[in-house]
Amino acid sequence: MTELVGEAVAAPSMHNAQPWRFRYSRGNRTFRLYADPERVMPHSDPDGRALHIGCGAALFNLRVALATAGFQSDVALLPASQDTALLALVHTAPSDDGEDIGLRLLGSAIHQRHTSRYPFAEKAIPENARTALVDAAHREGAVLSFPESWQSRWVEELVEEAEARNLTDQGSEQDLAQWTRIGAGEADTATDGVPEYAFGPRKHGGRAPMRDFSGGKPVADRGTTPFEDEPHLAVLSTDGDEPLHWLRAGQAMQRVLLLATLKGLATSFSTQALEWPDLRWPLRDPLTGTGQVQMILRIGYGPQGPATPRRPVSDVLVLED
Structure with missing residues (x-):
């Protein structure tokens, strides 16, 4: 599960603030995704829109990682909770081949993708x-x-x-x-x-x-x-x-x-x-x-940008029984 979250946090976020936290419960095989309010940008993102988009990207990476590892995921966005920072629940189970095959195909791209701030070629996209x-x-x-x-x-x-x-x-x-x-x-x-x-x-x-x-x-x-x-x-x-x-x-x-x-x-x-x-x-x-x-x-078409730093998974993931 630590490795799966390592895939999730490769997602992009505004200014690479990485505004997410995860908890995994072994008992019910469920991930909980939280917003990290300490990483909001008060001037550029006062409503938290970009924060939610970054967390959504991390959530998608987690879905891809789960599918690649042979799990299916059942996602509930913004579940009813007194904790307003809770953004999603991800229930996991062994795959029954009903999971989106397209997710598994994207797994190899998670760590290949980097934001490129370099010139691109004057070439049309097919x-x-x-x-x-x-x-x-x-x-x-x-x-x-x-x-x-x-x-x-x-x-x-x-x-x-x-x-x-x-x-x-x-x-x-x-x-x-x-x-x-x-x-x-x-x-x-x-x-x-x-x-x-x-x-x-x-x-x-x-x-x-x-x-x-x-x-x-x-x-x-x-x-x-x-x-x-x-x-x-x-x-x-x-x-x-x-x-x-x-x-x-x-x-x-x-x-x-x-x-x-x-x-x-x-x-x-x-x-x-x-x-x-x-x-x-x-x-x-x-x-x-x-x-x-x-x-x-x-x-x-152009060079992939360099990898940008990521917080250690131990800083963003809590494992529970």
Whole structure:
């Protein structure tokens, strides 16, 4: 069970805050997933939306790990409880081959997937790959769409506006400072946050909407490089905007990311506009005006990014009789 949680916590989370805790009860073979309120970002994520998405991604990894190990899982999201931090119950049992076979196929991608903040090639994503990613999101109760060129440019502009705000907003600066690890000593020993070696190069040209994790501060040996002029962006939406939808979005996001990894695609996030309510609202489908945008993904052919640190499983898992 320790190994299974080790797979779960390989999931991405905002600024790699890893806002999750697990308990496993041997008696009833049940995992409990909790939010870790000490890892919320008060300025960038005051409602805990990104926290829930990160926990949903970890939950999906746990489902994949269980399926790969020969277990089936019965998941209850937001079970009735006096503990508001309890997000999910996962009952496990030996597999009866009724489990989603697709989960087992994704197992090898858990530790291959890393956020890539590097330039991607100016190469189209095949239509069959796009269709498969759209279907992956749909299986988890979310909608993944690839905006047309004009809509994609609109998304880029909103992200760029948000990035400019973040660089001058004191609250966003505080969140970033708390969760970035600058300096070789801090970066090499960190167990959470984004270390400087994972920032990627500074963008010099191109339209890829990238976050500057340095916050404008100088970082040694970072360098600059051109990024792609036609980035491939995908927008993940749900039909509601409550904690239940956020958990579903996190699972859908992770299913998309793992499948993209298996298909040789690199991925990163462009979430800055989601941190500003007045910018998040216009991200909705421009034709129907429906859907709540939960995540913006950048997908393409390029290098996988470096692995970022993870807290020891002993810090996030409690085993009970």
